[in-house]
Amino acid sequence: MNIEQRVSELVEEKIADRADLFLVDVKMHSNGKLIVLVDGDTGVGIADCVAISRHVGYHLEEENVIEHAYNLEVSSPGVDTPLKQQRQYEKNKGRNVSVKLIAGEKREGLLLQVSEEGITIEEKVKEKGKKAVLIESFIPFGEIMETKVLISFK
Incomplete structure (x- = not known):
């Protein structure tokens, strides 16, 4: 051992x-x-x-x-420590997170839901020439490289 x-x-x-x-x-x-x-x-x-x-x-x-x-x-894990367990995701529902995907993409949004399979975030998406809209996106845990809670000083 x-x-x-x-x-x-x-x-x-x-x-x-x-x-x-x-x-x-x-x-x-x-x-x-x-x-x-x-x-x-x-x-x-x-x-x-x-x-x-x-x-x-x-x-x-x-x-x-x-x-x-x-x-x-x-x-305890510091604010810059990535989330590792589903229970940490549950604890941070309602907070803004930054998610790095294995494919290299980075997504940010409000953590809405956590399931056995992945997370759902609400993110702002802006299309060319249009106003940004909020959409819900499901991200499977298998596609996530790292998730960190974003700290706001507002």
């Missing part, structure tokens, strides 16, 4: 009684930085991150999973 798998198991074990929290990602970098991203339906608090960090750190040390120096960082 690799480090990332074991850390994922430990995080899932710690948050098993918390239906509102979910694991987003675990990455072990070659420089020894171990990053754990956890999110929640209504956000994740510092106390949750601390509890998860202590649980994971304790078990990694006890089990001697990592044989070299490492730095464990548990946090």
Whole structure:
């Protein structure tokens, strides 16, 4: 079992009684930085991150999973972190998103719906010489390379 798998198991074990929290990602970098991203339906608090960090750190040390120096960082995904899980998409319904497609196209719009198959966004489409109109577009998850939430400072 690799480090990332074991850390994922430990995080899932710690948050098993918390239906509102979910694991987003675990990455072990070659420089020894171990990053754990956890999110929640209504956000994740510092106390949750601390509890998860202590649980994971304790078990990694006890089990001697990592044989070299490492730095464990548990946090929520930042605003520039792409959405990875369907549950993150659900959490961000009603917000503007930027979607990069595998084909290279970039689309932006309001995230309206999320299904098992993909997402529906409301985007402005402007045709030559005409006024921009709002249309709903379905984008299958298989065509999405990356989705980020757009932050508005208005």
